[in-house]
Amino acid sequence: MVRVPGKVxxxxxxxxxxxxxxxxxxxxxxxxxxxxxxRVTIKDPDAKSAFDISISSEHPTAIPTDKSNLAYIAAxxxxxxxxxSGSIEIKINKKIPVAGGMAGGSANAAGVIVALDxxxxxxxxxxxxxxxxxxxxxDVPFSIAGGTAVGTGRGERLTPALTRGQYSxxxxxxSSGLSTPAIYNECDRLREGMSISTPQLSxxxxxxxxxxxxxxxxKALQNDLQAAACSIRxxxxxxxxxxxxYGALGGVVSGSGPTVAFLxxxxxxxxxxxxxxxxxxxxxxxxxxSAPVVGATVIDR
Ligand code: C5P
Numbered sequence: 001m002v003r004v005p006g007k008v009x010x011x012x013x014x015x016x017x018x019x020x021x022x023x024x025x026x027x028x029x030x031x032x033x034x035x036x037x038x039r040v041t042i043k044d045p046d047a048k049s050a051f052d053i054s055i056s057s058e059h060p061t062a063i064p065t066d067k068s069n070l071a072y073i074a075a076x077x078x079x080x081x082x083x084x085s086g087s088i089e090i091k092i093n094k095k096i097p098v099a100g101g102m103a104g105g106s107a108n109a110a111g112v113i114v115a116l117d118x119x120x121x122x123x124x125x126x127x128x129x130x131x132x133x134x135x136x137x138x139d140v141p142f143s144i145a146g147g148t149a150v151g152t153g154r155g156e157r158l159t160p161a162l163t164r165g166q167y168s169x170x171x172x173x174x175s176s177g178l179s180t181p182a183i184y185n186e187c188d189r190l191r192e193g194m195s196i197s198t199p200q201l202s203x204x205x206x207x208x209x210x211x212x213x214x215x216x217x218x219k220a221l222q223n224d225l226q227a228a229a230c231s232i233r234x235x236x237x238x239x240x241x242x243x244x245x246y247g248a249l250g251g252v253v254s255g256s257g258p259t260v261a262f263l264x265x266x267x268x269x270x271x272x273x274x275x276x277x278x279x280x281x282x283x284x285x286x287x288x289x290s291a292p293v294v295g296a297t298v299i300d301r
Contacts, residue, residue, distance in 0.1 A: 001039040002111040002118075004143055004296040005031040006095075006102035006289075008169065008254040008261040010209075010217070013199035014224040017188055022138070022154040026199035028161060028209075029139075031146040032169055032289035036104060037093040038071070038111025040119055042086055050087035051075040057094040059175070059285075074109035074136050078116045081132065088119075097285075099177020101229075101255030103139040107296070110143035114296040126295075130158065139255075146295025148209065150201060165212030167263060167291050168270040170248070172239050172283040174258040178229060183256035186228035199224075218249025218263040229257030236260060238282050246276035 007029045015024040043052070051072055053065040066072065071090055078084060090112060096104035113132055117124045124132075126144060133140030134156035141156050142149055148163040208216035230236045236253060239260045243251040247269070248262035262277075264270035270288050277283045 001037055001298070001300050002115045002296050003035045003037055003299050004107040004111045004114075005146055005293050006034045006036075006097075006104060006107060007031050007139070007142060008102065008171075008252075008259075008291070009223060010221055010252075011202050011205050012223040012225055012255065013202075014184075014187055015199045016196040023184060024153065024199060025151065025155050026201050027151040027155055028148065028201070028205060029142045029151055030148045030167070030291045031142070031293045031295060032102075032171070032291040033293045034095050034102070034171070034287060034289050036096050036107045036111065038108055038115055039091040040112060040115035041089050042119065043089050045086040047087040049079050049085055051090060052087070053090045053092065055092045055094060061094060061098050063094070063098060070105040070109040070137055070140070071112045074112040074133075074140075075116070077132060077136060078113060082120070082122055084116065084120055097173040097177070097259055099179065100173055100259040101178065101253065101257045102171075102259050103143055103255065106137045106139035107143045109133065109136045109140045110296045113140075114144065114298060118298050142295070144296045146293060148292045161206065161209060163209040163212075163292065165214070167214060167217070168265070168267055169289045169291055170243070170262040170264055170270050170273045170277065171254070171287040171289060172243065172260040172262070172277055173285045173287060174233070175284045178233060178256055178258045180256040183225050183228045183232065186231055187225055190227055190231060214263060214265055215249055221250040221252040221261075221263065223252050223254075225256050226253040229253045233258050235282065239277075242280045242282055243273065243277060246273055248273055
């Protein structure tokens with residue numbers, strides 16, 4: 001079984017739309033201790049290639065189990081690239097919010113890549129697995145890498161970030177997700193007519209991470225997709241206000257949302273924030289997480 005973490009983006013700066021429809025971004029990913037478990041088993045080694053996906057979750061989900069699932073695409077890509085054969089079963093236990101801006105779909109693709117590497121003894125390096133991941137989705141390489149990393153290009157080009165310390169996060173999740181392409185489109189619409197420069201890494205954020213300064217990190221959190229997510233889901237503004245009113249060091253929409261990530265000064269503060277956000281009545285569900293954590297990891301065979 002492979003355990004794969006979700007992520008939050010501490011910074012997400014978005015450049016203009018590229019000719020291929022993507023946007024160049026400068027982002028800092030941090031892997032958080034909320035995990036999906038991906039178990040891949042061989043059903044029949046002599047059968048035709050077939051991928052049977054099943055999903056379990058505490059909350060009802062409408063995740064497709066066909067070719068539109070990133071885990072399915074990951075299996076297809078791995079089978080073709082490494083000439084694998086046989087039918088497999090892919091069981092996913094979901095804890096990462098679905099369509100929540102926390103790379104839940106990417107985590108499942110990452111889990112399949114790492115699981116197939118192990119199951120078929122392919123002996124791939126992390127870099128090689130991340131390269132395969134990049135062909136499946138922009139966030140898949142980071143789901144494999146974990147930790148804290150700078151992402152450039154469409155987010156798939158990674159360099160580890162120099163960080164110290166462990167951070168306490170409180171995540172306000174929503175029961176209905178947001179579509180990433182729709183949020184990028186809305187971001188373009190809101191910025192129409194403006195000149196958009198090449199995205200740059202935030203120096204104050206990198207400085208905060210390298211000195212483990214949670215207060216400074218809270219102030220430096222930043223996401224260019226936040227305005228778009230709030231435009232489509234106005235309730236997110238209220239959630240951000242409530243978290244800040246209750247003393248979060250900082251709050252930001254994660255990725256394309258709708259999850260809102262609040263930074264707490266320590267575990268106790270995080271617990272206080274959970275209670276405040278839960279009792280406010282404006283938040284669907286509240287989770288606590290510690291970060292950074294390692295990326296996709298085989299935890300048993
Ligand atoms: O790479 P991924 O499949 O996760 O991207 C989903 C969609 O999000 C893309 O089709 C694109 O519309 C948008 N996107 C983008 N720029 C990025 C990453 C994603 O425009 N850097």
